[in-house]
Amino acid sequence: MRWLFLSPVGVVGGAERTLLDLLDCLRRTPEAPWLGLIAGAEGPLTEQARALGVETLALPLPAGLAALGDSQLRGAGVESFLRFGASVARATPAAASHLRALQRALRDSRPTLVHSNGLKTHLLCALCTPGAPVVWHLHDFLGERPLVRRVLRVAGVRAAAAIANSAAVAEDARRVLGRVPVYPVHNGVDTERFSPGPAEGPRLDALAGLPPASEDTVRLGLVATYARWKGQEVFLQAAARLRARSPARAMRFYVVGSPVYRTPGSQFSEAELRTTAHALGLEGHVGFIPFQSEPAPIYRALDGVVHASTRPEPFGMTIVEAMSCARAVVVSAAGGAAELVRSGHDALTFAPGDVEGLAGAMARLAGEPELRARLGEEARRSVLARFTRERYAARVRDVYARVLEGRT
Template sequence: MAAPRVLFVNHTSAIAGAELILLDVVRAWRGATAFLFEDGPLEGAMRGRGLAVVKSRFGRGLSVVKRDASLWRAAPLAGRLAGLTAEIVGAARRHDVIYANSQKAFVLAALAAAVTRRPLVWHLHDIVDGSHFGTGQRRLQVGLANRFAARVIVPSAPAAEAFVAAGGRENLVEVVPNGVDVTRDPRSRENLRRDLGLPDGALIGVFSRLAPWKGQHVAIEALAAEPLAAEPTATLVIAGDALFGEQDYAAELRAQADRLGVADRVRFLGHRADVPLLMQAVDVMVHPSVAPEPFGRTLVEAMASRVPVIATAAGAAPDILDHGACGTLVPPGDPAALAVALRTALARPANLTDQLDRAEARARAQYGVAAMQAAVAAVIARVAIAR
């Protein structure tokens, strides 16, 4: 059987975590087609992976429909959404499988799948619960998945459990852990810091887009807490930007650092394409999300880079960190507990080497890109054959 013709659909052309996973997935599908709702960096990256790119005429501006907002916010866009769906229908007719890589892409791709009778794979990169999505959006997503999805790929058991708890059919779910490819830079940490323009002293890194649920404000509050008074030269490095309309939160983070008297100890680096290098230059990596994460790419990158990890005990983090054997878990939204954990990690405890050995081995054995590519390709092949 010839390889199925796959239409990869994504709603944004900004490159965040879900798009990084998509860029790894499509490496195995040169010659496939990417349907993007808007212009942006993802277009060039997709072309660089050997995909043809189709851009919608109607897709811009959908960021006004937040995932935790009422569906009524989408009502003024009804005409454009209809035009966008018609475009996906036209593209889908020339392909064997539709692959939706985001929640907004999935909703419209499900309607296109219903019209074209093409099998639909939804790569769900979210925890479908009330902390992330409004009630109407959850019901819509799960209802469309139960009716029109051939498979729902999720990156972790917690993401699968949340989908089923929201009413999703368990037999639709395929757990495929995200793959992360980390090649360690041969430069010393000191040379990396010099080349990257980072300060001396203890460095604490937070690497994710700026959004309230990502918890950068908790890390800033922890930096100002009493346990870190013994580390007056410790600097918090925040790499990431407000990609999806969270500019007010980004401004509040700067105001918070100033209000707490630590503005000179917080470096905002903005969006960076060299996160793996930055990761290797810090002394400890913090994953401070206040809501459950479906995965945690930066956790695996830090583990593979032999950087100590502190993460909140929610979502997939406990599984990735082997319930604390490969890092330190703290309660979500608890800056005091985070400050204590940071102070301990920066003191380089005696058991740290064993923890880093275990973390690196786990990252490379369980979260490789090749394994993810093979598993996703197998799902696509099965649904194509079933059709």
């Protein structure tokens, strides 16, 4: 067996961490297949895949193609669509050249199954002749994409099956893709890497360039890419309300992440977020920490981890990672994220975009150490029961078996 994986990027975000976990589990199985990866750029993804022994090729996406994305067209006017069309036209010649190179790489790899891990590779692969059945891994709500959903519905005739990272994403995908079989498979987490451990709070202060906080300081943080819908502004607004209500309580807030992807207009800059924090009177109380390639110590150093996405989350990898570290989490409960937790049992929840609801949940974590401890313990138990990466990889292999046996 020869299983080939396609990624449009070389960075490591949530979808790519999931891919690396899958590759690591697959290579450890009895009679492990040959594993290959073609990525759209060199970067941490290709480095880590090679370290796992995966035969890896970086086939750089042209800059114009890499920057294309229709997420900014949600609710946009005619002018935005015209600009997008002009960008597509400019990217087409380079995209054609890249497509020919991808076709050659697919032919040379001789795969028995192709696993595409991103929207751009779904589309590119549909224009090639892979010589093997193709499985699309869906990490986003296709129905929210103004143009891509239409193109993927047509391109879906080339997909043997799709894996969705939550039941919510699967339901959405079935409406968009029509006859393509869609299998919901929750992501998994490495429970040894993301495990309980010492909480080194002062390390957060050092990374953020803040003076050391007092020993009784409660630390709450949001860990996410700087995509605008990840809720950094909501988190900062809630932090400001909490500070105003309890000015004497020792608290610090942390925004951890960076603008990772290359699609313009879809992400905050750090300067924007710092300006927001200043306007809210949070200077000295909030720290900004860049993307961390090893996030487990960050989760452990926080007393509570906040997920504040303003749109339904397809899955919510940071939620499960923090839970696996036995941290108390607050979750914006919509989409796939709502499937991950039981409110009051292993997490606290609030409605997306509800600043007051988030501030209330954060206040409970800040003021009730026994609650934080109980939620963290139950969170770890939930992950061990439902979200191990071994369970995840086994379910993905089941989908592969159905595809290869023609049982979809």
